[in-house]
Amino acid sequence: MQCDLIIIHEEAVExxxxxxxxxxxxxxxxxxxxxxxxxxxxxxxxxLRQRELCVCDLAVIIEASQSSVSHQLAGLKAQQLVKFRKEGKVVYYSLDDDHVADILDRALEHIRHAE
Amino acid sequence: MQCDLIIIHEEAVExxxxxxxxxxxxxxxxxxxxxxxxxxxxxxxxxLRQRELCVCDLAVIIEASQSSVSHQLAGLKAQQLVKFRKEGKVVYYSLDDDHVADILDRALEHIRHAE
DNA sequence: TGAATATATGAACACACAATCATATGAAGG
DNA sequence: CCTTCATATGATTGTGTGTTCATATATTCA
Incomplete structure (x- = not known):
C-alpha cells in the first residue's frame, strides 16, 4: 500500500x-x-406508522417483551423519532416526524426493487 | 406485568x-x-454521491485505511448499494441505486430539523 | 518471469449493543 | 395506605461488528 501518499486522482479527491x-x-x-x-x-x-399505540400493545404486536420494547422506545425517543403522551398509567407513543415514514418507504422500495 | 395476556386495546392490536x-x-x-x-x-x-471513486481515493477522502474501506465496500456491495467497474488495477465504485441518495437526504433533513 | 501496485480477504481483538432478569417508579382504585 | 398494574431503568451477558494486521489476488510493466 502506498496510495496514502500518492493520491491517484488529485482533483477528484479535492x-x-x-x-x-x-x-x-x-x-x-x-x-x-x-x-x-x-x-x-x-x-x-x-x-406506530399505523397509529398511536401504548407500550403493552406494541409488545404484543411485535412479539417482544415489555422491557425490550421500553428500552428501544427510549432510544427512539432520544433520536426524536417518537413522542409520547401519558394517560394515567398508560403511555401512548406515536411517530414524531414525517421523515421517518419517508425513510421507511425508501427502504421498502429498495428491498422490493432488489426483487 | 400482565398485559401479555390482557391486551389493552384489542382492536388496535388486530x-x-x-x-x-x-x-x-x-x-x-x-x-x-x-x-x-x-x-x-x-x-x-x-x-460516492458526488462521483465515481476508486478505493484509494475513497480512503484518502474519508481518512480511513484502505483495508477498512475495502471491507465496508464489500458490505455495501452485498446490500446492492454500490456497484463497481475495474480498469486495470484500479476499481471504481459508484452508487447503485437512487434510493440511497433519497435516504441520505431524508436523514439530513431530520438532523437539521432537530436544529 | 519478476517486481510493483491496487484491492481483497482472513484472523483476531476490542467494543457496542440488544435481550433478559430483577427491581424501581408512579398512577389508579379499593 | 396498600395493592395492582403499566412502564421505566439498572445490571449482566452473549452476540455482532468495525478496525487492524498480515497476507492473498490480480494486473501492469520492465
Missing part, C-alpha cells in the same frame, strides 16, 4: 472533499439511521 | 397487526438500513 458534510453531521446521521438498523425498532416504527 | 410488513421484509429492511448506521459507510456513500 472536489469531493469540499462537498462532504461536516464530520459532526455524519455522526448524527449515523446515530439517527442506526435507529432503523434493528428489526425490533423497525417493527415498532412500522407499527 | 388492526395494526394486519398492516405490518412480513417478518422477512423487516429483516431485509433492517439489513439494508444497517448499512447506513456507521460513520465510515456513511462517508463512503456521501463521497
Amino acid at each position: 472536489e469531493v472533499r469540499q462537498a462532504m458534510p461536516e464530520a459532526d453531521q455524519i455522526e448524527r446521521m449515523a446515530g439517527l439511521l442506526k435507529a432503523f438498523s434493528d428489526p425490533t425498532r423497525l417493527k415498532i416504527l412500522e407499527a | 388492526e395494526v397487526r394486519q398492516a405490518m410488513p412480513e417478518a422477512d421484509q423487516i429483516e431485509r429492511m433492517a439489513g439494508l438500513l444497517k448499512a447506513f448506521s456507521d460513520p465510515t459507510r456513511l462517508k463512503i456513500l456521501e463521497a
Whole structure:
C-alpha cells in the first residue's frame, strides 16, 4: 500500500472533499439511521406508522417483551423519532416526524426493487 | 406485568397487526438500513454521491485505511448499494441505486430539523 | 518471469449493543 | 395506605461488528 501518499486522482479527491458534510453531521446521521438498523425498532416504527399505540400493545404486536420494547422506545425517543403522551398509567407513543415514514418507504422500495 | 395476556386495546392490536410488513421484509429492511448506521459507510456513500471513486481515493477522502474501506465496500456491495467497474488495477465504485441518495437526504433533513 | 501496485480477504481483538432478569417508579382504585 | 398494574431503568451477558494486521489476488510493466 502506498496510495496514502500518492493520491491517484488529485482533483477528484479535492472536489469531493469540499462537498462532504461536516464530520459532526455524519455522526448524527449515523446515530439517527442506526435507529432503523434493528428489526425490533423497525417493527415498532412500522407499527406506530399505523397509529398511536401504548407500550403493552406494541409488545404484543411485535412479539417482544415489555422491557425490550421500553428500552428501544427510549432510544427512539432520544433520536426524536417518537413522542409520547401519558394517560394515567398508560403511555401512548406515536411517530414524531414525517421523515421517518419517508425513510421507511425508501427502504421498502429498495428491498422490493432488489426483487 | 400482565398485559401479555390482557391486551389493552384489542382492536388496535388486530388492526395494526394486519398492516405490518412480513417478518422477512423487516429483516431485509433492517439489513439494508444497517448499512447506513456507521460513520465510515456513511462517508463512503456521501463521497460516492458526488462521483465515481476508486478505493484509494475513497480512503484518502474519508481518512480511513484502505483495508477498512475495502471491507465496508464489500458490505455495501452485498446490500446492492454500490456497484463497481475495474480498469486495470484500479476499481471504481459508484452508487447503485437512487434510493440511497433519497435516504441520505431524508436523514439530513431530520438532523437539521432537530436544529 | 519478476517486481510493483491496487484491492481483497482472513484472523483476531476490542467494543457496542440488544435481550433478559430483577427491581424501581408512579398512577389508579379499593 | 396498600395493592395492582403499566412502564421505566439498572445490571449482566452473549452476540455482532468495525478496525487492524498480515497476507492473498490480480494486473501492469520492465
